[in-house]
Amino acid sequence: MKFLEKMLNVDRRVIFLLIGLAVIAPLFITYKQEIKSDKASKSFDQAINDLKAKKDAGKEVVVLFSAEYDPGTVPELSPMAKAVFMKLFRLDIKIIVMGLIPMGPPLLMEELNGLLKRSEFRDKKYGIDYVNLGYTTGGVVVIKGFIKSIRDKYPTDTNGSKLDDLPMMKTVKNFDDIDLIVNLSSMGGGATSWIQFAQKTDGSKMDIIFGCTAVMAPEAYPFLNSGQLSGLLGGLKGAADYETLINEPDKATKYMFAQSIAHIVIMIFIIFGNIAFFVRRRRS
Amino acid sequence: MSTEPGIWVAGILTLAIMSFLYKDNPFYKIAESIFIGISAGYWSVYIYFNVIDPLLIGKISEGEYIYIIAGVLGMMMLARLLPGIGWISRWPLAFIMGLTAGLQFTAFLSSNVLQQINASIVSLNGWEFGGVWAFLACPGFRNTIIFIGVISSLVYFFFSKEHKGAFGGTAKVGILFLMVSFGASFGYTVMARISLLIGRMDFLLKDWLGLTQ
Numbered sequence: 001m002k003f004l005e006k007m008l009n010v011d012r013r014v015i016f017l018l019i020g021l022a023v024i025a026p027l028f029i030t031y032k033q034e035i036k037s038d039k040a041s042k043s044f045d046q047a048i049n050d051l052k053a054k055k056d057a058g059k060e061v062v063v064l065f066s067a068e069y070d071p072g073t074v075p076e077l078s079p080m081a082k083a084v085f086m087k088l089f090r091l092d093i094k095i096i097v098m099g100l101i102p103m104g105p106p107l108l109m110e111e112l113n114g115l116l117k118r119s120e121f122r123d124k125k126y127g128i129d130y131v132n133l134g135y136t137t138g139g140v141v142v143i144k145g146f147i148k149s150i151r152d153k154y155p156t157d158t159n160g161s162k163l164d165d166l167p168m169m170k171t172v173k174n175f176d177d178i179d180l181i182v183n184l185s186s187m188g189g190g191a192t193s194w195i196q197f198a199q200k201t202d203g204s205k206m207d208i209i210f211g212c213t214a215v216m217a218p219e220a221y222p223f224l225n226s227g228q229l230s231g232l233l234g235g236l237k238g239a240a241d242y243e244t245l246i247n248e249p250d251k252a253t254k255y256m257f258a259q260s261i262a263h264i265v266i267m268i269f270i271i272f273g274n275i276a277f278f279v280r281r282r283r284s
Numbered sequence: 285m286s287t288e289p290g291i292w293v294a295g296i297l298t299l300a301i302m303s304f305l306y307k308d309n310p311f312y313k314i315a316e317s318i319f320i321g322i323s324a325g326y327w328s329v330y331i332y333f334n335v336i337d338p339l340l341i342g343k344i345s346e347g348e349y350i351y352i353i354a355g356v357l358g359m360m361m362l363a364r365l366l367p368g369i370g371w372i373s374r375w376p377l378a379f380i381m382g383l384t385a386g387l388q389f390t391a392f393l394s395s396n397v398l399q400q401i402n403a404s405i406v407s408l409n410g411w412e413f414g415g416v417w418a419f420l421a422c423p424g425f426r427n428t429i430i431f432i433g434v435i436s437s438l439v440y441f442f443f444s445k446e447h448k449g450a451f452g453g454t455a456k457v458g459i460l461f462l463m464v465s466f467g468a469s470f471g472y473t474v475m476a477r478i479s480l481l482i483g484r485m486d487f488l489l490k491d492w493l494g495l496t497q
Contacts (some may be wrong), residue, residue, distance in 0.1 A: 074483060196395045213479075222403070227398055228395060
């Protein structure tokens with residue numbers, strides 16, 4: 001009983017210390033935890049795989065990759081960005097990078113530039129295989145504007161080049177020329193703005209796949225369930241799922257072992273805390 | 285161990301911020317002040333060169349004078365800083381609220397209400413009785429859970445009738461579904477926060493101290 005009483009009065013700093021140790025210790029161990037990808041992650045991958053059929057049919061396939069996250073959520077979202085870039089480059093799909101918050105595009109480009117150092121992707125050229133439109137203000141107004149013309153909102157890319165001077169942008173005028181929207185977000189509301197306003201000129205909805213922080217995932221699942229999202233990656237687990245699906249285990253996969261150990265420690269605290277609470281209530 | 289000064293600054297500031305977990309202290313205060321100061325400076329410069337200069341001054345200088353209205357509305361927003369004429373900022377705020385409400389109303393109704401209702405109307409057919417896992421995974425069972433969850437949660441939020449009898453019982457089932465929903469949200473929140481901690485620890489151990497691979 002004394003132990004249970006102590007559990008109810010444990011100093012929060014002891015909990016911080018144990019969680020810290022539970023996170024640090026696994027980082028020293030090179031254990032590779034098995035990752036089983038869930039249905040939402042598989043549908044995210046499938047949405048990109050479906051582009052291959054269009055490509056095989058001779059169509060030029062273009063993906064709009066928008067990032068609305070900042071450095072505070074890099075551990076969750078940057079592994080997703082890296083894995084998505086790898087997949088798109090391997091399928092030889094053209095990518096337009098942009099963002100509705102200032103820090104989004106630079107963080108995406110950091111991952112993309114890191115990949116360009118690999119021999120596998122050295123032949124990828126700016127303006128031919130990818131462009132960076134950067135950030136512009138306006139939020140939903142920007143998305144709504146893309147239905148008519150991308151150039152109205154982005155006359156130039158981040159280097160100041162006119163979009164018509166970039167080879168891959170010559171045939172991309174508006175949402176009709178975009179095959180898929182990839183959105184990574186840590187912002188409140190998540191992909192809702194894209195879901196609500198991204199549509200082609202005939203009014204048909206755009207295909208959207210969404211990667212978000214774990215905090216946002218429960219709110220995103222209803223949009224996946226209702227078919228408004230074609231795929232979803234939720235938090236670090238979603239990132240690890242996707243690394244597994246493209247056979248490129250990296251940071252997210254490595255972090256999952258530490259994540260699992262920390263979760264076990266938290267669960268032990270919750271279980272003992274609840275037992276102690278109910279025992280004390282019964283005794284009183 | 286890293287030899288880059290930037291990594292060292294980031295490492296030391298990370299430790300200073302984390303020291304708050306023990307208790308409030310001067311190192312935390314210094315790191316917090318540096319963060320606020322740098323953020324304010326960074327965003328001021330960024331917004332000027334990426335928004336105000338190209339999208340306001342640039343447009344007006346190109347002859348698109350309608351942007352003067354946007355500039356005036358922006359200036360009116362700054363009136364909040366002056367106590368005597370702070371009320372002027374309500375006008376641009378009213379403009380933003382009206383614009384947002386008009387833009388969002390039908391879109392929100394479609395994505396968050398009509399489409400969700402549509403997704404909740406599910407077939408209760410498709411049962412499998414070949415084993416426990418097959419039963420739990422079959423569409424009939426899963427859709428029945430969705431059906432019960434939607435109805436009972438809606439009943440819980442219906443306050444025009446007292447929660448007694450069968451109605452009260454259904455509302456209690458609704459509470460259970462809501463609890464599961466809150467539990468899932470809490471679990472995901474824990475996962476998110478731990479992920480960020482792992483990211484920081486990995487930075488300290490690998491990028492700064494070089495202790496891990």
